[in-house]
Amino acid sequence: MRERLLSHCYKFATNGDMKAARLFLEVTSEKRPKTSIRNQQNNFIQVSGTTITEAQLKELTEDQQQQLQRILKGFNIPKEFVAV
Incomplete structure (x- = not known):
């Protein structure tokens, strides 16, 4: 079922649907840990x-x-x- 939904999403994305493209990329991309920026001061x-x-x-x-x-x-x- 998942693959079928992804294939439909991909089809809509390749036909110009930006929401479908974004959703497809979010679902299929590698999960990256969120980076947090901390201010660090070295004296x-x-x-x-x-x-x-x-x-x-x-x-x-x-x-x-x-x-x-x-x-x-x-x-x-x-x-x-x-x-x-």
Whole structure:
């Protein structure tokens, strides 16, 4: 029964019925998992091939964090990019 219905749907689709074509393609296409887009932000500093990750930045002492902030502010980097 299924094949008969699909063949009728195909026949209507090849004769220009767009709803039949869409239905045929939906039913016969491979099922793909729905992809969800998540915003992911990776925070790190990279200078001359050396990368400092966000986890490493969090391990710095308060004095080291303040010193790093002063260094970065010397480059006139916009504030939204400097959050240690």
